Amino acid sequence: GENVEQHPSTLSVQEGDSAVIKCTYSDSASNYFPWYKQELGKGPQLIIDIRSNVGEKKDQRIAVTLNKTAKHFSLHITETQPEDSAVYFCAASNSGGGADGLTFGKGTHLIIQP
Amino acid sequence: DAGITQSPRHKVTETGTPVTLRCHQTENHRYMYWYRQDPGHGLRLIHYSYGVKDTDKGEVSDGYSVSRSKTEDFLLTLESATSSQTSVYFCAISEGDYGYTFGSGTRLTVV
Numbered sequence: 001g002e003n004v005e006q007h008p009s010t011l012s013v014q015e016g017d018s019a020v021i022k023c024t025y026s027d028s029a030s031n032y033f034p035w036y037k038q039e040l041g042k043g044p045q046l047i048i049d050i051r052s053n054v055g056e057k058k059d060q061r062i063a064v065t066l067n068k069t070a071k072h073f074s075l076h077i078t079e080t081q082p083e084d085s086a087v088y089f090c091a092a093s094n095s096g097g098g099a100d101g102l103t104f105g106k107g108t109h110l111i112i113q114p
Numbered sequence: 115d116a117g118i119t120q121s122p123r124h125k126v127t128e129t130g131t132p133v134t135l136r137c138h139q140t141e142n143h144r145y146m147y148w149y150r151q152d153p154g155h156g157l158r159l160i161h162y163s164y165g166v167k168d169t170d171k172g173e174v175s176d177g178y179s180v181s182r183s184k185t186e187d188f189l190l191t192l193e194s195a196t197s198s199q200t201s202v203y204f205c206a207i208s209e210g211d212y213g214y215t216f217g218s219g220t221r222l223t224v225v
Contacts, residue, residue, distance in 0.1 A: 001173070006156075034214070043204055043216030044157070089156060101147050101172060102214065106156035 002027040004092050006105025014113050019080055021108045023090035024072040030092040033066060033073045034102065038087045047088075048075070077110075085112045117141040120205050120217040127224055133192040135220050137205030139185075143215075145208040146188040147172075148180065150201040151219070157204065163188055195224045 003026040031052040036044035091102040147162040159172030161180040205217040
């Protein structure tokens with residue numbers, strides 16, 4: 001089955017700086033790569049996703065890049081703000097997340113230092 | 115978490131007792147999932163459903179069963195709870211169009 005590795009497990013950055021979280025996946029058939037943000041006491045929330053037919057996607061301060069050859073994808077957050085502090089999860093699926101569900105990385109605790 | 119609710123939000127139970135967690139959706143989505151979240155393990159799939167009475171096992175299904183008799187409800191049952199099942203349980207829904215919506219979670223403690 002699919003295996004997703006996520007690094008780092010904890011990331012501390014100064015407010016206003018950029019943050020990058022990286023994930024690798026094992027199943028070359030995977031075609032859908034979402035990122036989730038989880039705040040304390042809440043369920044994960046989808047913040048951005050990318051499909052295997054594109055290499056990059058942006059949404060305001062957030063961007064995701066995908067390298068299918070190397071089987072890795074990354075989340076980039078620019079101009080970080082205190083409200084960006086949370087746990088971030090990457091995930092992968094070869095069925096669009098429908099039939100077999102998503103396989104998640106173990107999460108990155110992002111800390112924004114004031 | 116509009117459209118998906120989990121109950122109860124918190125539960126403490128004794129080892130060996132049966133426990134049922136409920137997930138209810140108002141979105142009429144086809145797919146429903148149960149995940150557990152543990153420190154150091156992230157989110158792991160327990161069971162999922164792709165329609166009424168259609169379910170399948172996930173990565174960590176041992177000790178769990180599920181039922182889906184209606185589109186809107188997906189039940190997770192621990193037949194005989196063990197301490198290793200202490201966790202936070204999340205339900206998620208999807209229409210299969212690449213987006214998941216998660217519930218707020220149920221914190222289960224088995225003592």
